[in-house]
Amino acid sequence: MAEADTPAPGDARTPPVAVWQILEKLRGQDLVDWRLANVEGRASVEERNLDIGFPFGWYAMLPSADLAAGEVKPLRYFAKDLAIWRGEDGEVRMVDAYCRHLGAHLGHGGKVSGNLLECPFHAWRYDGTEGNVKEIPYTKIIPPQVKRKCIRTWHIVEANRWIWAWYHPHDIEPLFEPAHIPECSDPDWTDYEVFEWNVWGNIQNMAENGVDVAHFKYIHGTSNVPLGELRWSEWGRGADVRAKMGTPWGEVDGCISYDTMGPGQSWTRFTGISETLLIACITPVDLDHVHTRFCFTQPRSQAEGERAGLAKAIIRDICKQYDQDKVIWDRQKFEPEPVICAGDGPIADFRKFYSRYYVEGEGVPASRKRD
Known part of the structure; x- marks a missing residue:
């Protein structure tokens, strides 16, 4: 120059x-x-000292308008695969993605049954609040391991036209609310x-x-x-x-x-x-x-x-x-x-x-x- x-x-x-x-x-x-x-070619997590976990708080999942009643979607956040859906009552629920039966991803091919999330593999139906299996259509006896809470559920709030989820590594109750x-x-x-x-x-x-x-x-x-x-x-x-x-x-x-x-x-x-x-x-x-x-x-x-x-x-x-x-x-x-x-x-x-x-x-x- x-x-x-x-x-x-x-x-x-x-x-x-x-x-x-x-x-x-x-x-x-x-x-x-x-x-x-x-x-491409970036250094590893360990080389960059990025293996420090995730800070807890409320995080955006999707715009509220992107999840219609009766719709389920797969997500990946916090190094976890997740399944999120809106029940017929209009409420949003989210759980860890994998079925406790044989490991199918609930967000890929799963469907909403009332307010429950139905697994695409064998139609086991999960409650997004209690985190247990409520229905298995081909049997009358639900195994006791899944009759009680067996899958992580997530605290969800809708604010500012977005769906927010509470993350904490120990899955404790929210310590504050989103603005x-x-x-x-x-x-x-x-x-x-x-x-x-x-x-x-x-x-x-x-x-x-x-x-x-x-x-x-x-x-x-x-x-x-x-x-x-x-x-x-x-x-x-x-x-x-x-x-x-x-x-x-x-x-x-x-x-x-x-x-x-x-x-x-x-x-x-x-x-x-x-x-x-x-x-x-x-x-x-x-x-x-x-x-x-x-x-x-x-x-x-x-x-x-x-x-x-x-x-x-x-x-x-x-x-x-x-x-x-x-x-x-x-x-x-x-x-x-x-x-x-x-x-x-x-x-x-x-x-x-x-x-x-x-x-x-x-x-x-x-x-x-x-x-």
Whole structure:
């Protein structure tokens, strides 16, 4: 590059390394495919210290509209195969996927019988609340091993047009409830615009991003990012980041306000240029695989009015930043004892807070447990 073309230090236009090496030429369907594709040649779970288990909390399974009454679907989350269905009463139920009889997957070919889930192999019918077998159509005697609870059932709540499941490694009762966000059911706000990623990494590394101030310059190309006013509660955290923003209508006071309830539920309100609500559904699939779905909704008056272009631009920019982070996350190692320096942000405080989502014996790589 000629000297005259060299960007000045701190120039916000400096292309972040992750962008110009991997993302620069991705457009349209190529970008969508990249967001979901497997990452070949990544290091093992053990090499990357990702064998730390999953933090407990509420996690998104599917949009409520994607599961009709009488419908059953297979899922895989938390390194488990699962079967989820909606009974004739409209209630959603979910169980571990494998039939106790001869091991058929209940979510592939199973069907709903009233409110029970029927195995596709021999029609054993499971109760999704009690976790036992209620009916076997070809016998009058149900074996005692399955007459009592014999399969894991999951706590389910529907909120914000999504189905949420409570995960805890010891299968205890929920310690808190998912948040209900009023805009999600407000007819004056748009239907969700949904974007999807597979991240080949660790949910804790991803969560730390929000307090890692230094990376914004080098990954996202921003000249500086204020940390904002941090909030910490028993099970949630958040921050308000306020800044002046330039628009075609002049400078306005803007705010990015994010909150979480546990590790799996996050929502962010963007105000100033165009009001936007992001519902982030972030769910672990396996120890090195996290499924992310971003659901955006905006006031119809803005999204469909004269500022519709700005409203869409905000969504594009948020997704672009997530793309940039994904490049790092896909191959990132979890460092249980990171070397932190001034300017990194409150990473140590964040880790102390986040540790509450792990039970004793989890949250530490298996290699260190043997030390």
